[in-house]
Amino acid sequence: xxxxxxxxxxxxxxxxxxxxxxxxxxxxxxxxxxxxxxxxxxxxxxxxxxxxxxxxxxxxxxxxxxxxxxxxxxxxxxxxxxxxxxxxxxxxxxxxxxxxxxxxxxxxxxxxxxxxxxxxxxxxxxxxxxxxxxxxxxxxxxxxxxxxxxxxxxxxxxxxxxxxxxxxxxxx
Numbered sequence: 001x002x003x004x005x006x007x008x009x010x011x012x013x014x015x016x017x018x019x020x021x022x023x024x025x026x027x028x029x030x031x032x033x034x035x036x037x038x039x040x041x042x043x044x045x046x047x048x049x050x051x052x053x054x055x056x057x058x059x060x061x062x063x064x065x066x067x068x069x070x071x072x073x074x075x076x077x078x079x080x081x082x083x084x085x086x087x088x089x090x091x092x093x094x095x096x097x098x099x100x101x102x103x104x105x106x107x108x109x110x111x112x113x114x115x116x117x118x119x120x121x122x123x124x125x126x127x128x129x130x131x132x133x134x135x136x137x138x139x140x141x142x143x144x145x146x147x148x149x150x151x152x153x154x155x156x157x158x159x160x161x162x163x164x165x166x167x168x169x170x171x172x
C-alpha cells in the first residue's frame with residue numbers, strides 16, 4: 001500500500017428516503033431497495049463515475065459480504081463477474097450501515113476468485129484503525145468465502161443456494 005492507511009469506509013442505506021450515503025458523505029438516490037430475510041438489495045445509477053454507470057448490490061450480514069455487480073462503461077470492463085467486499089453490516093428497519101473491512105474478492109464465475117487488499121487491512125490494523133478482532137474476523141470471512149466458492153466450482157449462486165439464499169438481479 002502507498003500512503004497513509006485510511007479509516008474503514010462506512011456507507012448508509014436509508015430505505016425510508018431511498019438514498020445511499022457513500023463514505024465521502026455523498027447522498028445518492030436509490031432506484032430500488034428490497035429487503036429479504038437474508039439481506040438487503042439495492043440498485044442505483046452512479047452519476048459522475050467514468051468507469052461504470054450503474055450498480056446492484058446485496059448486503060448479506062450473516063456472511064459479512066457485500067456482493068456487487070457493476071455495469072461498466074465500454075473500455076472499463078473487467079474480467080471478473082462480481083465484486084465481493086468483506087464488510088461488517090448493521091441491519092435496521094429503515095436504515096442499514098456497512099463498514100468496509102478492506103479485503104475484496106473478485107469472482108470469475110466457474111474459474112477462480114482473487115483476493116485483494118489484504119495489505120490495506122493489515123496496515124489499518126497496524127495503525128490502530130481496526131482492532132485485532134475485526135482484522136481476524138475479516139480474514140476469516142475472506143478465507144471461508146474463498147473456500148466455499150472453490151468447493152462450489154466458483155459458483156456464488158450454488159454456494160448461496162446451499163445456504164438457502166437466492167439472489168436476484170436486474171441484468172443477470
